[in-house]
Amino acid sequence: MLLTRRAEFSASHFCRIPSLSEVENREIFGEEANLNGHGHNYIVEVTVEGEPDPVTGIVMDLKEMKRILDREIVEPMDHRFLNLEIPPFQDVIPTTANLAREIWRRLQPFFSASPAMLSRVRLYETADLYVDIVGEDGA
């Protein structure tokens, strides 16, 4: 069975390759290249896989799941400029794909054993654009 919890954080970012010119960066990243940054209300859906406990009917403690998402993702990233404040985005371009990977990397140790294994991270940059990391792809 899959259990999914949604969280939200507001952050800003830009997407640029420092060694390229302004023109080249605009060609690759469009308006995302603006060095001043811009922002999003990111919505993240975290899915774990497990079986409900035969006695409690619970896949995993929902309060604990919320605590992990808040501590590992929302608190460090909310109201932040990703490129300046959140490692590894000084060196890694915080595209939606790379940000989803970083979220997977941060959560995976806490959902790596029974009762609940990390199964999917979905990250919405806007309502019309999202990425999914499923299963082993997060490695």
Place this chain on the structure above:
Amino acid sequence: MLLTRRAEFSASHFCRIPSLSEVENREIFGEEANLNGHGHNYIVEVTVEGEPDPVTGIVMDLKEMKRILDREIVEPMDHRFLNLEIPPFQDVIPTTANLAREIWRRLQPFFSASPAMLSRVRLYETADLYVDIVGEDGA
């Protein structure tokens, strides 16, 4: 091809193990343990798998699909207190996981053969929390 239909019902429930104390139940289930119950607008998405008929282009009759969801799920569960009125929740704790399983169990006989096999039951307890039963997991 997958075909999904969404339905909604409003019900109340609580989550408690009768043999445990109030304190122990609160530790496991948090506020869900309140013996008076509380409620949700549950949203259920039912997905069947099948191929569109080569003549009609229809995977399965949508009016029939709606009739089944209404008769098996919405009518019996809407405006009910699950623990008191809906079997097996006198004896089984109606967590979201267990409720999704019961919905799978009730629907499966009606979507167990061609043209359309039950493929997924997704149950939202709130907009931020849902479970999925996929494929054989429902057994």
Place this chain on the structure above:
Amino acid sequence: MLLTRRAEFSASHFCRIPSLSEVENREIFGEEANLNGHGHNYIVEVTVEGEPDPVTGIVMDLKEMKRILDREIVEPMDHRFLNLEIPPFQDVIPTTANLAREIWRRLQPFFSASPAMLSRVRLYETADLYVDIVGEDGA
């Protein structure tokens, strides 16, 4: 200027007039009359009116606004059976209209003077049904 903040709580209720028969209650309240209760994810939107401070650009402190909504509405009502646990709903029928009025009555003292006056309470019982109390109607 109007400033609106949304909050959510899950509660159960029923709608019955104790002196009437089961049949009469069903006629007036339909399935809402089920004595066991049923539940909703209520969404409340609270609107205050005020002018942004000329220095800070703030109508009112959003953290304070959230604290008031949490303390006065969400914490007491979330995961509760309104008829049994939340005054005055032992004696008053918790229809959506009466629940919105009670929310207005509880919030009004905290938004009754500059900088921000309570202007509207909107309460969604489901996505398709809501009530609004506007201005003096709340009295």
Place this chain on the structure above:
Amino acid sequence: MLLTRRAEFSASHFCRIPSLSEVENREIFGEEANLNGHGHNYIVEVTVEGEPDPVTGIVMDLKEMKRILDREIVEPMDHRFLNLEIPPFQDVIPTTANLAREIWRRLQPFFSASPAMLSRVRLYETADLYVDIVGEDGA
């Protein structure tokens, strides 16, 4: 990794088998059989699979992805009567299933090689009804 982009178009359609009578068509297709047609705000979610480029962190150029969706789907189909104006729906019944297949068929050549392969087409006819074509099912 999966990357999904959402687009929307408004179109009308009807579902009928020309060789059948009015009564037979109504039996199969219900109100969808109305020869004058009726309409929907179709929402399509297109998912491609690929890996983020190790330098740019981009799965595929989002502006290019949008250009393809607009040119192949939204521009030809938006504000159209599918049965009369959009091949092959003079001869093929534009059920949601068949329309999703046609969208897959139109998009597949543009997402058939690295860096991004077409992985899923989801088509919402209404908020409560959608179909998915996943992986090779689109063939």
Place this chain on the structure above:
Amino acid sequence: MLLTRRAEFSASHFCRIPSLSEVENREIFGEEANLNGHGHNYIVEVTVEGEPDPVTGIVMDLKEMKRILDREIVEPMDHRFLNLEIPPFQDVIPTTANLAREIWRRLQPFFSASPAMLSRVRLYETADLYVDIVGEDGA
């Protein structure tokens, strides 16, 4: 107090002035002028004003309100081509504004006296575009 109920119907329409040329119609109505029509999932929100009954706490019977919306609006208009099938749209252009007015005109007799007076009709053509008729504007 205001009470709002939402309903939905799928219909098709076009917007043209018969005495004008194709070019002139395209200039005024853009793609809406396509003579074959196109469609929408229209969402209508109907708001009535009234006071909750002091005994029942009900502004008006919600089942009765739903019956009126279904009988007067959803049943006649759902799955229809407005220009061809729904008076007065053979002679009146079914823009969102005119369609909202017709909905107001049809509902007004049923909400014209105590306990509940028609107060607003909101009509969404898409999620990004809607009109409101408020109070006497509907006349």
Place this chain on the structure above:
Amino acid sequence: MLLTRRAEFSASHFCRIPSLSEVENREIFGEEANLNGHGHNYIVEVTVEGEPDPVTGIVMDLKEMKRILDREIVEPMDHRFLNLEIPPFQDVIPTTANLAREIWRRLQPFFSASPAMLSRVRLYETADLYVDIVGEDGA
């Protein structure tokens, strides 16, 4: 009659009074004070008031309305850091209230005469928080 169109832009901002200390700014603005900025997907709903033309049934040309919103609001503000790039936010704190006022100020000249007068600007910072400027309040 009221006609509303929705638009969206992604921007970043921070809220600080330069003459105050870090501690004082945090006290007033909380995490919004982070000097690096953070971001939102702002959603703006622009409402104009007017009567449908008796011949065309149109309140105002929707393509023209979209052109104005794009040119005056979305194009200059999308993918920008408001404090650094968008006047007057070098000197004015871009709270949601002040940003809504600036949007009103920019749009008002284009909707200041028949057929359509600016009636309301609603600005969502998140799904749970929005401000409205109504009627003359925008002055």
